[in-house]
Amino acid sequence: xxxxxxxxxxxxxxxxxxxxxxxxxxxxxxxxxxxxxxxxxxxxxxxxxxxxxxxxxxxxxxxxxxxxxxxxxxxxxxxxxxxxxxxxxxxxxxxxxxxxxxxxxxxxxxxxxxxxxxxxxxxxxxxxxxxxxxxxxxxxxxxxxxxxxxxxxxxxxxxxxxxxxxxxxxxxxxxxxxxxxxxxxxxxxxxxxxxxxxxxxxxxxxxxxxxxxxxxxxxxxxxxxxxxxxxxxxxxxxxxxxxxxxxxxxxxxxxxxxxxxxxxxxxxxxxxxxxxxxxxxxxxxxxxxxxxxxxxxxxxxxxxxxxxxxxxxxxxxxxxxxxxx
Numbered sequence: 001x002x003x004x005x006x007x008x009x010x011x012x013x014x015x016x017x018x019x020x021x022x023x024x025x026x027x028x029x030x031x032x033x034x035x036x037x038x039x040x041x042x043x044x045x046x047x048x049x050x051x052x053x054x055x056x057x058x059x060x061x062x063x064x065x066x067x068x069x070x071x072x073x074x075x076x077x078x079x080x081x082x083x084x085x086x087x088x089x090x091x092x093x094x095x096x097x098x099x100x101x102x103x104x105x106x107x108x109x110x111x112x113x114x115x116x117x118x119x120x121x122x123x124x125x126x127x128x129x130x131x132x133x134x135x136x137x138x139x140x141x142x143x144x145x146x147x148x149x150x151x152x153x154x155x156x157x158x159x160x161x162x163x164x165x166x167x168x169x170x171x172x173x174x175x176x177x178x179x180x181x182x183x184x185x186x187x188x189x190x191x192x193x194x195x196x197x198x199x200x201x202x203x204x205x206x207x208x209x210x211x212x213x214x215x216x217x218x219x220x221x222x223x224x225x226x227x228x229x230x231x232x233x234x235x236x237x238x239x240x241x242x243x244x245x246x247x248x249x250x251x252x253x254x255x256x257x258x259x260x261x262x263x264x265x266x267x268x269x270x271x272x273x274x275x276x277x278x279x280x281x282x283x284x285x286x287x288x289x290x291x292x293x294x295x296x297x298x299x300x301x302x303x304x305x306x307x308x309x310x311x312x313x314x315x316x317x318x319x320x321x322x323x324x325x
Contacts, residue, residue: 003088036068120149123264132157140211142170154178214244
């Protein structure tokens with residue numbers, strides 16, 4: 001079969017022939033892949049640089065991609081996860097890590113949506129415990145997952161949603177997706193902090209979903225600081241770190257704010273949370289997308305062109321999706 005394969009030792013991606021997989025375990029199924037999204041996490045895993053990658057061994061060439069959408073032997077349309085690679089004509093999946101796709105949902109959307117749902121819904125529901133009527137700040141909302149987070153926060157009942165980002169066009173689009181106010185990161189630090197403080201004083205941030213970390217997260221946290229008065233509880237959830245892996249956090253901010261700082265990602269979610277992802281959350285989000293209540297944008301490319309687009313920067317909060325013939 002044809003597949004997209006990377007050797008982590010030279011980090012060169014190849015569109016090449018690869019042995020067809022076989023479902024040998026009792027809980028394994030063979031899937032004919034129809035579409036698979038390429039995410040930053042896929043690139044880092046393929047190159048061996050992801051924080052979950054094993055150390056102390058020489059990584060081998062493997063098919064890239066961790067999840068996708070396709071058809072089982074009996075014709076059932078499913079989204080599934082495969083630890084043996086997904087950007088190929090066929091993949092072996094596990095029975096307990098798949099979700100049936102609604103008949104009126106296309107394979108491209110089914111492949112592109114789940115990773116963003118994991119980065120948005122899991123944090124909002126299990127780490128932030130978002131309640132109807134609360135105020136949510138989404139820092140770095142112009143990316144693909146941030147745009148989904150805005151929509152899911154609204155679906156979960158957020159009363160007010162504030163979104164930050166750099167791209168002016170993408171920021172304006174967030175207002176159509178459910179954000180009540182957008183704030184540009186392309187301004188002075190003082191101006192950015194002042195805008196956050198003004199909103200926080202009027203309608204305190206109950207939840208902060210952060211997709212950037214780094215300097216903007218430092219500014220966001222500093223905007224919560226109070227001068228000795230009682231403060232509302234703020235749940236800060238770190239989901240991404242594209243602006244830097246380290247930040248400085250003032251001890252006085254921690255002492256002056258009822259701040260609950262946590263992260264949402266591999267290792268921070270429970271087995272029960274992951275179970276609900278497949279049994280409840282993804283089916284619900286697939287239905288919303290099928291009914292036109294959850295909007296995404298993708299750039300679709302056939303498998304035989306993957307070598308030329310693998311490292312392509314996808315602008316405007318869109319997702320790169322590889323379609324199989």
